[in-house]
Amino acid sequence: MALSKELFDAILNGDAKRAHAATETALAEGAEPMQLIADSMVPAMDEVGKLFEAEEYFVPELLLAGRAMKSAMELIKPLLVASGQKMAVRVIIGTVKGDLHDIGKNIVASMLEGSGFEVIDLGADVSPEAFVAAVKERQPHIVCMSALLTVTMPAMKTTIDALSKAGVRTQVKVLLGGAPVTSQYAKEIGADGYSENANGAVGLVKSLLAVA
Ligand code: B12
Incomplete structure (x- = not known):
């Protein structure tokens, strides 16, 4: 059972308690954590975005949906993290300056941790x-x-430029993500990779560093 309609509805309605309970139930029934994210949670946030665009939802609804998403992630994150074995690869992650969206970044961070990488999360608005x-x-x-x-x-480019200016750009691989970002944009500003989702982020890190 991949899709939890109850979890989808709870996030859509910004109900954190219900989202937590629905996640507990789905996990107890054997749902895979990653599938809950892909089949219920991300689609719910997409729907919230559509309602925002249609001016049926406003910022308070976005905030509530974000909180519901986080309360579900509280249960899912330890499971993702527990599945990994620590590897000697260190990753720094953050949402760029001026941007407070951290739900997707947090999922990527959890997936990377779950894959065994050491993750240092600088937060949002970095x-x-x-x-x-x-x-x-x-x-x-x-x-x-x-x-x-x-x-x-553009803060992604400013950050890459700042890394170059500080003489540390060649020491690291830079990966980009987030809904409006594209692989074309990543190439243009001199990043080393782009992925549209958290699974892809794990694959990219592995391929860039050639780890199994
Ligand atoms: C929740 C939300 C908020 C919440 C954020 C809460 C939080 N703690 O994150 C709050 C209420 C704070 C918010 C505020 C605003 N928001 Co808002 N928000 C959203 C919403 C509905 C969902 C975002 C989300 O969490 N998606 C779910 C996650 C899982 O997806 P994701 O972030 O894309 O991440 C995945 C991938 O992109 C990728 N990924 C992400 N990061 C990375 C990094 C790397 C390295 C890699 C490899 C991959 C990767 O992997 C993730 C998992 O698969 C979107 C609509 C949407 N459908 O995206 C609007 C949206 C992003 N917001 C929007 C706007 C306009 C705003 C505000 C300006 C509104 C306002 N008038 O105040 C403010 C800006 C505040 C600021 N300075 O940042 C617009 C942006 C339009 C644009 N193109 O610029 C959107 C698209 C809504 C819309 N349709 O108009 N928002």
């Missing part, structure tokens, strides 16, 4: 300077950036 400081201090192999707004996408 300035280029903060990315540079973290790279210097933590010496990661990979830097992942997320952006959900077309107006914050």
Whole structure:
């Protein structure tokens, strides 16, 4: 049973308690954590986005849906993380400056952790300077950036430029993601890779670093 209609409805209606309970039930019934994300949670957020575009939902509804998504992730994240064995690969991840969307970034972070990578999550609204400081201090192999707004996408380029200026760009591979980002854009601004989802992010890290 992949799709939990109850979880989908709970997120769509911004009901965090119901989302938590629906997740518990679905997991107890044997649903795979990743499939719950792909078949119930992400489609629910897509629907929320459509309702926002149609001006049936407004920012408060987006916030409530985001909270419902997070309360479901509280149960799912430990399961994703537990499935991995630690590898000597360090990843820094953050949502770029000016952008507060962190749900997708959090899923990517959990999936990477679940695949055994060490993940340092800088949070949302991360300035280029903060990315540079973290790279210097933590010496990661990979830097992942997320952006959900077309107006914050340029901060990805500013961050890559800041990494170059600080002399650390060649030490790391830079991966991009987030709904408005494309592989074309990633190429244009000099990133090393792009993926449209969290599974792809794991594959990209593995292929870029040639780990099994
Ligand atoms: C929830 C939400 C919010 C919440 C965010 C809560 C939170 N903590 O994240 C709140 C209410 C804060 C919010 C605010 C705003 N939002 Co908003 N929001 C959304 C909504 C409905 C869902 C986003 C989401 O979580 N999707 C689910 C996740 C799982 O998907 P995802 O983020 O795309 O991530 C996946 C992939 O992209 C990928 N990925 C993501 N990051 C990365 C990184 C890497 C490295 C890789 C490889 C992959 C990867 O993997 C993820 C998992 O598969 C979207 C609509 C939509 N359908 O996307 C609008 C949307 C993004 N918001 C929008 C807007 C306009 C705003 C506001 C400007 C509204 C306002 N007037 O105030 C503000 C901006 C605030 C700010 N400065 O950031 C627009 C953006 C339009 C645009 N193109 O620029 C959208 C598209 C809605 C719309 N249709 O108009 N929002």
